Amino acid sequence: MMKLKAYEELNPPNVLLLGGGPSNIDPRVMAVLSSPIVGHLDPYFLEIMDDTIELLRYTFKTNNNITLPISGTGSAGMQTAISNIVEGGDEVVVLVNGYFGERIKDMVYRCGGKPIVIAADWGKTIKKEAFEEVLENSNAQVVALVHTETSTGVLQPLRDIVRIAHLHDSLLIVDAVTSLGGCELDVDALGIDVCFSASQKCLSCPPGLAPITVSERAMAKIRNRKTKVQSWYFDLSLIEEYWVNRNRVYHHTAPISLIYAIRESLRFLYGEGLEKRWLTHKRNSLALIRGVEALGLKMNAEEGYRAPSINAISIPDEINDENIRKSLRENFNISISAGLGVLKGKIWRVGLMGVNSSERNVLLFLEAFERVLNKEGYPSKPNQGVSAAMDVFKSF
Numbered sequence: 001m002m003k004l005k006a007y008e009e010l011n012p013p014n015v016l017l018l019g020g021g022p023s024n025i026d027p028r029v030m031a032v033l034s035s036p037i038v039g040h041l042d043p044y045f046l047e048i049m050d051d052t053i054e055l056l057r058y059t060f061k062t063n064n065n066i067t068l069p070i071s072g073t074g075s076a077g078m079q080t081a082i083s084n085i086v087e088g089g090d091e092v093v094v095l096v097n098g099y100f101g102e103r104i105k106d107m108v109y110r111c112g113g114k115p116i117v118i119a120a121d122w123g124k125t126i127k128k129e130a131f132e133e134v135l136e137n138s139n140a141q142v143v144a145l146v147h148t149e150t151s152t153g154v155l156q157p158l159r160d161i162v163r164i165a166h167l168h169d170s171l172l173i174v175d176a177v178t179s180l181g182g183c184e185l186d187v188d189a190l191g192i193d194v195c196f197s198a199s200q201k202c203l204s205c206p207p208g209l210a211p212i213t214v215s216e217r218a219m220a221k222i223r224n225r226k227t228k229v230q231s232w233y234f235d236l237s238l239i240e241e242y243w244v245n246r247n248r249v250y251h252h253t254a255p256i257s258l259i260y261a262i263r264e265s266l267r268f269l270y271g272e273g274l275e276k277r278w279l280t281h282k283r284n285s286l287a288l289i290r291g292v293e294a295l296g297l298k299m300n301a302e303e304g305y306r307a308p309s310i311n312a313i314s315i316p317d318e319i320n321d322e323n324i325r326k327s328l329r330e331n332f333n334i335s336i337s338a339g340l341g342v343l344k345g346k347i348w349r350v351g352l353m354g355v356n357s358s359e360r361n362v363l364l365f366l367e368a369f370e371r372v373l374n375k376e377g378y379p380s381k382p383n384q385g386v387s388a389a390m391d392v393f394k395s396f
C-alpha cells in the first residue's frame with residue numbers, strides 16, 4: 001500500500017514574468033476567472049462569444065467572418081492554420097529564422113506538405129530578394145512565416161512579403177503569437193490570409209487560447225479540400241458551426257472561464273485603443289534597449305528590426321548566462337528567458353508584453369539587471385541604464 005502523503009495547499013510564487021511568455025495576467029482579467037461558469041450553449045455565453053469575435057476582429061484589424069479563439073495554446077493556433085490549409089503534396093514556402101519558424105516547418109511536413117525553406121541566421125530577417133527567387137521557381141500556393149520571432153527578438157517586415165506572395169497567388173499564413181496587441185499589425189490592410197496568436201503573450205491572459213482569423217480566400221481553399229482535415233479537433237469547418245454560424249452546433253465544450261478572460265482583456269485593450277497599445281510597447285522597448293546599451297551591452301536583432309514585445313540581449317563572453325537569470329529570480333523575483341536552440345547561452349530574452357510593458361517594469365528590470373551584472377563581475381557606472389531609459393521616457 002502506498003503511504004498517503006499530505007499535499008500542501010497550492011501557493012505559487014508571484015513572479016514578474018519578463019520572459020518569452022507566459023506574461024503576467026492583468027489583475028482585472030484574473031478577477032473574472034473566478035466567475036461562475038455557464039453552459040457552452042447558454043444564451044449568456046452566446047453573447048460573450050459574439051463579443052469575443054467582435055473584439056478579436058478589432059484587435060486583428062479585420063472583417064474576416066472566421067475570427068475566433070481556438071481552444072489550446074499558441075501552437076494550437078499554428079496547428080489549426082497548417083492542418084486546415086495544407087493538403088498532402090502541397091508545396092509550402094516556410095521562412096525560417098528562428099525556433100518557431102522551425103516548428104511551422106515541422107507541422108507542414110507532418111500534414112503531408114512539402115516545406116520549401118528560406119532560411120536566414122537566427123537574429124536576421126528574411127530578405128525579399130531571396131523570397132522572390134524561391135516563389136518564382138516553385139509551385140507553392142502557400143507561404144508561412146513568423147512575424148515576431150520570439151526566439152531571436154526579430155520583427156520580420158511583412159509588407160513586401162505579402163505583396164510578392166499575392167503576386168504569385170499564394171496564401172499567406174502569419175504567426176502573430178507575440179505580435180497581436182504588442183506591435184503594428186493590420187491583417188486586412190496587409191492582406192494576410194491566416195493569422196494566429198496566443199492569449200498569454202501581449203493579451204495578458206492565462207495560456208490556453210489561440211485567437212485566429214481566416215480570410216474568405218483561405219476558407220475557399222479549405223472548403224475545396226479533396227481530403228478531410230486530419231485533425232477533427234482543429235477542423236475549422238466544424239468549429240465555425242459552433243463559433244460563427246447562427247445554429248451554434250456543439251463541437252467541443254468551450255473553455256468557458258478562458259473565454260471570459262480573453263473577452264475582458266480584449267475589452268480593456270479596446271477601451272484603451274489598439275494603436276495606443278502599440279505605441280506603449282514601442283516606447284517601453286526603446287527605453288529598455290537604450291538602458292541595456294548604456295550598460296555596455298548589445299541587442300541581438302539589428303536596429304529597425306527589433307520586436308517591441310521581446311527584447312533579445314547578447315550575452316557578453318565573460319558572463320555566465322544561468323547565474324544572471326538565477327540571480328534575477330532569486331533576488332528580485334524577476335524571470336527572464338534563456339536563448340533557444342543555437343542561441344542558447346548567447347542571449348537573454350526580456351519580454352515586455354501586454355500589461356507587463358510598463359515604465360515601472362523597464363526601470364525595475366534595468367536596476368535589478370545592473371546589480372546582478374555587477375555581482376557577476378561586470379562593471380558599470382552606477383545608474384547609467386536607468387537614466388538612459390528615463391531619457392527615452394522624457395522624449396517620447
Ligand SMILES: *Cc1c(COP(=O)(O)O)cnc(C)c1O
Binds near residue numbers: 146148175198207
Ligand atoms: C509562444 C510562441 C508560440 C507557441 O505558443 P504556445 O502557447 O507555447 O503553444 C508560437 N509562435 C511564437 C512566435 C511564439 O512566441
